[in-house]
Amino acid sequence: LxxxxxxxxxxxxxxxxxxxxxxxxxxxxxxxxxxxxxxxxxxxxxxxxxxxxxxxxxxxxxxxxxxxxxxxxxxxxxxxxxxxxxxxxxxxxxxxxxxxxxxxxxxxxxxxxxxxxxxxxxxxxxxxxxxxxxNLLDNWSLAGINNQQNFFREEVKGVLSKTQTKRVFVIISDALRYEVAHDIHQQINDEKRFKSEIKSQLGVVPSYTQLGMGSLLPHQKLTAHLGTKPEYKADGMSVHGHDNRHKILEKHGGVAFKADEVLNWTNQEGRDKVRDTQVVYIYHDEIDAIGDKQVTENQTFEAARDAVDEIKQLIGRIINRLNGSRVLVTADHGFLFKMTDVTDSDKTALKSKPAGTTEAKKRYVIGSNLPTDSYYWTGKLANTAGVNVEGGDDAEFMIPRGSNRFNFVGGAKFIHGGIMPQEICVPVLQIRELDTKAQTKHAKQKVNAVPLNNPVKIVSNIDRIKFLQTDPVGEKFKARELEIWIEDSDGKKVSSREKVLFESTSEKMDDRKRNVQIKLEGSGFDRTVSYKLMMEDTESKVKTTHSVIIDLAFEDDFF
Known part of the structure; x- marks a missing residue:
């Protein structure tokens, strides 16, 4: 019970x-x-x-x-x-x-x-x-879903070749999980000027920053080099660090900036910096910067909320001030997070650091000639990240099964590196500015709400009026807030004013029925007189009215 x-x-x-x-x-x-x-x-x-x-x-x-x-x-x-x-x-x-x-x-x-x-x-x-x-780790692909290492060719070049767009802006947000990106997508589409489309790409494995960021850069060949620490190169150039990524993009008519730089530019300064470019990569780091540290990992979900706000601000800045018309938003990987502390049952223990290891983190190990065991998965980056072994090393990885960790060092509630859907279903948002005609067509209508009984009948000083939200909130409709009250025939308010938000997303009509409590004010109500139920949209101030009959069995002077 x-x-x-x-x-x-x-x-x-x-x-x-x-x-x-x-x-x-x-x-x-x-x-x-x-x-x-x-x-x-x-x-x-x-x-x-x-x-x-x-x-x-x-x-x-x-x-x-x-x-x-x-x-x-x-x-x-x-x-x-x-x-x-x-x-x-x-x-x-x-x-x-x-x-x-x-x-x-x-x-x-x-x-x-x-x-x-x-x-x-x-x-x-x-x-x-x-x-x-x-045997998915031997051939890391799913029919109809682009792989992350093909992002530049499929998404960036796709926009440039299939449209008249001269410049594409790409926002890469570290650890922007698919469900968080959905918030950005929905909020943009609730507005009028921009349109967002969302899909996903299959993230590389291990799903971690250096490999993910490298896979998003333009390249013919991505190679891995196992020294004291793995290094990845795009066509022979290191992908590590902001400056190196900028140099790679320059060879493809692009540039790289950090998000805080873009937000601090003046309008003219920003236009000057992107004027002669085809591709602008903007690196944003809010979720991973907070979640991947032990002292701040409990703030992961607050960071996700802040990331949504900041990325929306970046999109607005790009379109409104940098004359951008096409924006792509994606990530290097997603993440797993739980509020409760991790325990030994969350750990896949390694008795010792495997021979051949060049990097060992909470959720993955990278190296060569790594051991195999039923407690974890092993594979090759050539199969799961498109890494080319010619001119580089045949790098291997180990990742724990499920949502386990190899160790708890440096915090353990926030993790990534594995193959759970939350980590490898990487979002791709395609955002564009709409012309005036398209804005009108794209704009969501507000849901309508009507009283279920006509006329409405009030039989007590405090009564309930049942309403129906005619459509579910979703792709075509957005929420409507109404202020509701009753007036007499002279336009005098005779009840409380109630604000009601109609925002049900349910496809079932019964789920969209709502009772709204309203309290009469005053006395001397006449059942033979017609009263009006007033419904005013709190944003547009447009009013609709419905007939009301007030038929009280008795009146209480208390009200």
Whole structure:
């Protein structure tokens, strides 16, 4: 019963108090605890999303092929990671504000248990079996999905050759996970001037920065060189470090800048710096810079939120001030993260550093002639990253199975390097500016909301009016906030004013029905007089009206 209550609680609160996210209690500045109330209801909404997704997969995670699982992650399973991130970020905020309400109910523990012990655990088993059955690490490719090492040829050159675009801007954000990129995609498409399309590419293995960043650069041949530390070269030039990447791009009509440089340019300075270029790479580092350090890894989800804001700011700067019309956003790799501390069960122990090792990290080992064992995967970078062995070394790797780590040095909650979908489903956003005609066509309409009964009948001083949100929020429609009240025939307000946000994404009509509580003000209501239900869009101020009959069995002077 306790577990059932935990699953129903978010749905109960959101059904009976959906207005809270935009109400007096959650509006910034309206109450000293407003931020805390907003965080509570945001967390509850994320928990509900997680439980709803779990219910859809009540029979477990089963897929016929690695490609089908990958595509399922790309279209739906990523939402588990998103819901967990939003819930966790807000539960942390609630705790910082001195409240234990979510912990006291057991909700934090339950979401953590389901995410780690059910979702991640089962996903790792199913995905791992498919990888083994299809010998995927011997031929790291999936039909219809581009490999990361082909990014420049397929994506950058693709835009330049198939459009009249003279210049492409590429934002590479370190550890921008696919589900985080989805937030950028959705927020951009909620606006009018830009259009975003999202897909993914199959990331290189091991999924770590130097190899991922190197694979995104233009090259005919990527080689690995195993010395005291692995070094990668694109057509003989080192890919390590900002200056080297800039030199590689210069040979292909490109330049490289850091995100903070771009944001600090004046308009003229920026235009001068990109004027004679075809390709502009902009390197952004927020998530990995925070998550991959032991002292700050607990701030990973806050960093993800900040990354969304910063990348949107970069996109706006590029299009508005640098005359850019095409922007690509991608990453070197994704990441895995869980809130609870790691334990010995999260570790794939190596008794000693394998002979032939040139680099050993939490989630991968790189070297040559590495040992094999059933506790971990082994493979060659030639197969999983397109590394050419001519002119370089035939580099090998070891990675733990599932979401395990080889060691816990330097923090262990935030990891990458392996082959879990969260690490290797690398986002690619294609963003373009729309002309005036296209803006009108692309602009999402706001959902409509109507009372279910016409005329509306009020029978008590405090009553509920049932509304239907006519369409789900999604690709075609966005949320609408309405202010609702009742007026008499002279236009005098006779009820409370209620702000209601209609933002349901459910395809089921019953899920989009909402009860809104309204309180009458005054007395002497006449059942033979027609009153008006006023519904005003809080942004456009456009009003719609519906007839109301007030038929009170008795009136209480208290109201």
């Amino acid at each position: 306790h577990q059932l209550w935990l699953r129903l609680m978010p749905a109960y609160f959101l059904e009976h108090h959906p207005k809270k996210l935009r109400s007096h209690w959650c509006s910034p500045g309206s109450h000293k605890d407003s931020a805390n109330y907003a965080a509570i209801y945001t967390a509850l909404r994320a928990a509900k999303e997680f439980y709803d997704l779990k219910e859809k997969h009540i029979d477990g995670l089963a897929f016929e092929s690695a490609r089908s699982l990958y595509k399922a992650y790309e279209t739906e399973l990523y939402k588990f990671d998103h819901a967990y991130r939003i819930f966790s970020e807000n539960s942390i905020e609630i705790s910082k504000n001195g409240s234990d309400i979510l912990k006291a109910t057991g909700l934090v523990e339950d979401i953590e248990h389901l995410y780690v012990d059910w979702y991640l655990h089962d996903l790792a088993i199913v995905w791992g079996k498919l990888v083994d059955d299809e």
